Amino acid sequence: MISSAYFGGVHLLPHPTNTHLRPPRSLTPDLLHSFNTPFELKQVHAHLVKTNTSLSTLPLSRLCSVCALTPSFAYAQRILDRLGKPDITFWNSCLKAFAESDSPSGAILLFYQLRQFDVFPDTFTCSFVLKACAQLSDILNGRIVHGYMEKLGLRSNLFLQNMIVHLYALCGALDDALLMFEKMLQRDVVTWNILINQLVKRGDIEGAFDFFSRMPVRSVRSWTSMIAGYVHCGKPKEAIHLFMKMEEEGLKPNEVTVVAILAACADLGALDLGRRVHDYSNRSGFRKNIHISNTLIDMYVKCGCLEDARKLFDGMEERTIVSWSAMIAGLAMHGQAGEALRLFSNMIQIGMKPNDVTFVGILHACSHMGMIDMGREFFASMTKDYGIIPNIEHYGCMVDLFSRAGLLQEAYEFIMKMPIKSNGVVWGALLGGCRVHKNIEMAEEAIRHLSELDPLNDGYYVVLSNIYAESQRWEDAAKVRKLMREHGVKKTPGWSSISVDGVLHEFVAGDESHPQAEEIFQMWGKLLQKIKLKGYVPKTSVVLLEIDENEKEKFLYRHSEKLALAFGLMKTPSRMPIRILKNLRVCEDCHAAFKLISEIVDREIVVRDRNRFHCFKNGSCTCRDYW
DNA sequence: ATAGGGTTAG
Numbered sequence: 001m002i003s004s005a006y007f008g009g010v011h012l013l014p015h016p017t018n019t020h021l022r023p024p025r026s027l028t029p030d031l032l033h034s035f036n037t038p039f040e041l042k043q044v045h046a047h048l049v050k051t052n053t054s055l056s057t058l059p060l061s062r063l064c065s066v067c068a069l070t071p072s073f074a075y076a077q078r079i080l081d082r083l084g085k086p087d088i089t090f091w092n093s094c095l096k097a098f099a100e101s102d103s104p105s106g107a108i109l110l111f112y113q114l115r116q117f118d119v120f121p122d123t124f125t126c127s128f129v130l131k132a133c134a135q136l137s138d139i140l141n142g143r144i145v146h147g148y149m150e151k152l153g154l155r156s157n158l159f160l161q162n163m164i165v166h167l168y169a170l171c172g173a174l175d176d177a178l179l180m181f182e183k184m185l186q187r188d189v190v191t192w193n194i195l196i197n198q199l200v201k202r203g204d205i206e207g208a209f210d211f212f213s214r215m216p217v218r219s220v221r222s223w224t225s226m227i228a229g230y231v232h233c234g235k236p237k238e239a240i241h242l243f244m245k246m247e248e249e250g251l252k253p254n255e256v257t258v259v260a261i262l263a264a265c266a267d268l269g270a271l272d273l274g275r276r277v278h279d280y281s282n283r284s285g286f287r288k289n290i291h292i293s294n295t296l297i298d299m300y301v302k303c304g305c306l307e308d309a310r311k312l313f314d315g316m317e318e319r320t321i322v323s324w325s326a327m328i329a330g331l332a333m334h335g336q337a338g339e340a341l342r343l344f345s346n347m348i349q350i351g352m353k354p355n356d357v358t359f360v361g362i363l364h365a366c367s368h369m370g371m372i373d374m375g376r377e378f379f380a381s382m383t384k385d386y387g388i389i390p391n392i393e394h395y396g397c398m399v400d401l402f403s404r405a406g407l408l409q410e411a412y413e414f415i416m417k418m419p420i421k422s423n424g425v426v427w428g429a430l431l432g433g434c435r436v437h438k439n440i441e442m443a444e445e446a447i448r449h450l451s452e453l454d455p456l457n458d459g460y461y462v463v464l465s466n467i468y469a470e471s472q473r474w475e476d477a478a479k480v481r482k483l484m485r486e487h488g489v490k491k492t493p494g495w496s497s498i499s500v501d502g503v504l505h506e507f508v509a510g511d512e513s514h515p516q517a518e519e520i521f522q523m524w525g526k527l528l529q530k531i532k533l534k535g536y537v538p539k540t541s542v543v544l545l546e547i548d549e550n551e552k553e554k555f556l557y558r559h560s561e562k563l564a565l566a567f568g569l570m571k572t573p574s575r576m577p578i579r580i581l582k583n584l585r586v587c588e589d590c591h592a593a594f595k596l597i598s599e600i601v602d603r604e605i606v607v608r609d610r611n612r613f614h615c616f617k618n619g620s621c622t623c624r625d626y627w
Numbered sequence: 628a629t630a631g632g633g634t635t636a637g
Binding site for chain 1 (some may be wrong): 629631633
């Protein structure tokens with residue numbers, strides 16, 4: 001092993017990847033292939049020039065490409081001047097380097113420059129320029145290159161045609177991309193995949209599936225694109241369905257497929273499938289893939305298995321900011337704010353730089369635990385110490401923090417002073433606080449903004465109606481319902497799901513369609529008797545219907561999470577934790593009931609809310625009733 | 628030497 005080398009009168013710092021090489025006897029043009037940093041290469045080159053060593057274009061083009069990567073094109077330019085008339089190989093090397101660098105526009109400049117030298121672009125030239133255009137979303141120059149392709153007789157080159165389709169679709173010129181696609185005499189699987197990916201990016205999942213089903217041949221990537229597309233569009237069930245079909249066809253999921261399907265499992269809380277995919281991933285040798293580990297952390301967190309997530313996180317050889325952020329957000333979601341903050345300071349200690357997402361997790365942790373001053377400090381520190389400009393999520397967290405804690409006036413002023421436009425989430429957080437702290441005036445102010453910002457979101461009207469109902473202002477509650485009807489807003493039906501033996505069972509309120517509905521209602525009846533003895537009083541004010549109290553109780557007892565819990569208790573062995581997922585916030589009455597039930601049946605009940613986790617155990621919940 | 632898919636918050 002050499003730590004430094006001195007030869008030929010030139011000091012050279014060894015590049016890390018070259019430390020295993022023996023130092024060469026003399027400084028020859030070949031050396032331009034053995035070193036990788038512009039600094040080393042420039043020194044070698046300077047020496048070669050000084051000793052009048054003759055140089056071929058090939059090593060020089062290598063030198064230029066590395067110089068361009070810096071990008072220090074000036075140096076490459078000097079060599080270019082010396083050469084007089086460099087051939088296309090030289091140009092292509094430089095173009096490639098620029099296209100892959102942080103300043104792809106250099107490639108486009110070069111493309112115009114090379115034509116002054118009477119050099120004819122070839123396939124590679126076009127491909128590198130097109131790559132640069134794609135990076136810059138520069139459709140104008142892309143069209144010019146396209147024109148050149150026609151002139152240069154490269155029009156039927158499949159690679160270039162695919163790049164053109166990609167570029168047009170990427171820049172939003174979907175019609176042009178489709179025209180190109182139709183004009184192509186031959187297409188390969190990549191051509192189809194490009195279109196599928198771009199359609200997914202535009203949110204046109206149906207269009208993407210249409211292409212997918214028309215493909216003559218599908219590769220693993222085609223399947224993966226489609227599966228990832230469904231996850232991206234919030235259709236995890238379809239993603240899993242497709243994944244099953246892919247397995248049926250005997251195709252082997254790769255690392256990217258695994259990431260996509262794990263994200264779907266995270267969305268659905270499908271722990272069984274998630275574990276199966278985890279096992280598959282390990283057997284396939286994907287254990288070291290950092291994307292997979294990160295997604296696994298998120299999957300375990302969202303399936304309610306915080307310990308599994310933590311074990312995985314602790315066992316990782318390398319971690320990125322995504323790993324840390326996912327784990328911190330996971331702890332916050334599970335109400336472990338203290339541990340989340342400890343992890344954050346560990347992260348800072350080892351020199352990992354937090355990003356905006358990390359701070360969303362941190363601020364969440366603070367707001368879930370009512371740590372107001374801590375939250376303020378982090379909010380200030382994020383810009384002061386880390387140069388992160390708060391985005392709407394961060395403002396939302398802060399409003400949530402103040403509102404939950406009852407600092408409604410401060411929350412309101414905070415929104416008014418925000419330097420960016422507020423959104424529904426921000427006012428919705430204030431509205432939520434108004435409900436907890438029974439401030440009708442402020443709630444009415446919030447709803448004024450919400451009916452403009454997010455008029456079709458039913459959740460806000462429901463909260464306001466609840467606030468009125470809880471203060472016995474029935475006419476106002478009725479007015480809100482009327483308002484909803486007028487706006488054509490319907491209450492999103494609440495549903496809960498529970499997975500038993502790998503089968504996902506879904507319940508909606510008052511669900512009698514389940515084959516075992518009879519047994520489920522009986523089970524709930526038994527539980528009800530027991531918790532009533534423990535002091536449970538039904539909280540009928542959460543029922544927003546104009547009916548008498550007895551009827552309200554009946555509605556209350558058919559809430560989807562109660563049905564899912566009763567079913568879970570029937571179908572799973574004693575002591576096994578029960579995991580339930582709900583699409584809305586867990587209802588207050590169910591929350592009170594679940595606490596008592598966890599004690600009576602001596603079971604851990606984990607409920608994933610639309611916001612966070614509630615883990616009921618021995619009569620209490622990890623949210624400490626602060627939610 | 629040239630083309631397409633992935634994770635954290637909401």
